[in-house]
Amino acid sequence: MIVVLIAASAFFSMAELSLAASRRLRLRQLADEGDSRAAQVLKVQEQPGYYFTVVQIGVNTLAILAGVVGEGALTPHFEALLRPVMEIDNAQRLAFALSFGCVTMMFVVLADLLPKRLSMNEPERVAMTLVGPMIFLTLVLRPVAWGLNALTDLLLRILGRPVKPDNTITHADILALAEAGHQAGVVADAEQQVIENIFELDTRTVESSMTSRERIVYFSLDDDETLVRTRIAESPHSTYLVCEQDIDQVVGYVDATDLFQRVLRGEPISLRSDPALIKKVLIVPDRLTLAEVMTQFRQAHEDFAVIVNEYSLVVGVITLNDVMSTVMGSLVHTDEEEQQIVRRDDGSFLADGITPIPDVQRSLGLDEFPHPGQYDTLAGFLMVMLRRIPKRTDVVEWEGWRFEVVDVDSHRVDQVMITRVQPPSRDTPHD
Structure with missing residues (x-):
């Protein structure tokens, strides 16, 4: 009887902890792969009230039975061993204490600590194994569980606490998982940095990744072909800003590929007389975040933008590659850079x-x-x-x-x- 009680108590302990410790992302992945048991665990996690009520009914009932059975099962044997060496009254008291200690130790180790350790090591697998029997018990004990659950919900409302758990996954949860994976050696340093950088796109402004005003290489509409060639040779870039006279009078931008094609075909380069070379440039304010400028790039089908302040003065330029370099971090930056x-x-x-x-x-x-x-x-x-x-x-x-x-x-x-x-x-x- 004690062995049966320990096994039953271990069952409820594993059912309780495995459900609480199961990761929803992992269960969702298994459910998408066709595992119906994972889908059942997810459904129970959505509304775990009856499930945990049945667990508590089982745990408390078994604890009471264990006390009754344990005393009757082991006390007489300990008393028989102790009577030859001490008085009957002392033997009875010591036998009761030893019986209580042995039963308690067996239940603590075999019905609580060991099952919970197993459940923590593989929560999803254990939860999917036990969810079928637990659903059956939940149906059998549903009337009792409903009454106890209703009383618990009433007390929670009186205390002003939420009745249902909040399963919303925030970026802080994802970062915490990445940090745990990094400490466990599953996620590399660079990979963890990429995850953190992605979430920083909503807080970093474009000024943190732009090419600042004084470093911009640009052409004036009146620059002759010799000056254009020299500037390209001295400062090679894929895109060049084109201005009327100074940098704050932006006209557009020119693609280096278009210039190279003109050179290869032996055609002259004249920015003012050949407006087909100049493309319309995307202008963005300096208070945009990197996530917002990514949205603007996608909507405008561009990968180059000029950043201006509230006085319409150019403060820098940014490209899609600048944003991606910020995200990728050390994965794209070599030691020589x-x-x-x-x-x-x-x-x-x-x-x-x-x-x-x-x-x-x-x-x-x-x-x-x-x-x-x-x-x-x-x-x-x-x-x-x-x-x-x-x-x-x-x-x-x-x-x-x-x-x-x-x-x-x-x-x-x-x-x-x-x-x-x-x-x-x-x-x-x-x-």
Whole structure:
């Protein structure tokens, strides 16, 4: 009888924990592959009230029976062993204690710890194995379960708590799964970084991935063929901006492939007299996120855009390749390519002023920067903290890190040295 009770209790323990621990994504995958048991588990997870009520009925009933049967089954045997060495009253009391201890130990190990450990190791497989018998028991005990479940729902409403579980999967859940996979060695470093970068598309602005104004190579409509050829040779790109006179008077853009075809055919290149070369350019505001500019690329069937600020001044250009490079990260950047933030042997970092803040946060292990939303780059962070244009040797300390401007090109922050300091100092700029 004790063995039967332990087996039954183990059944209910495994049924309860396996259902709670089963991953919906894995079950959905198995159900899509045609496994009807996975579909049954998913259906039970949607409305687990009766299921868990039956589990609790079984567990509590078995616990009461175990106490009754255990005392009657083992106490007389322990008493018979102890009577030759002690008085009858002491033998009875000690026999009862030993019987209680043995039955409790067997139930704790065999009916609770071992089944739950097995269920945690393979929750989906165990849940799919036990879901059939549990559904049968749920149907048999449905009247009792309905009454107990209704009473539980009433108490939950009185307490102001939700009656049904919220199974919504958020991006935080996906990131947590990726982190768990990374720690388990299933997800590689670069793959985890790609997953994080994808979710950052909704928060990163286009300025974090654009080619800034001063680095744009563009043509003027009046540039002659010699100047166009020279500029292409010195700064090879797939696309070039075309302007009327200065960079803020954008006319369109020209594809390098079209220029090369003209050269191969021996035809002259004249931007003003040959408007067919110039294509209409997509103009986007500088406050768009990378996800939003991806949508604009798709709608306009373009992969090149000019970024302007609220005064209609050009602040940069961005391509589809720039966005994808931000997503792919180290999967597309080789060691030979220049990195915006580099860790040195002494633990410090050397970073470009245009390094996006999310990249700085990731490298330094910081959860946040002060005054979020007011800047997108490391240079912008220094400007906000100093309340002026940074100059060489300017220093800002934040959360135990020291940011020192080591190189300034005109008014642009070129290089910043980042070192660890102790103790951390919050939001304290130092000139």
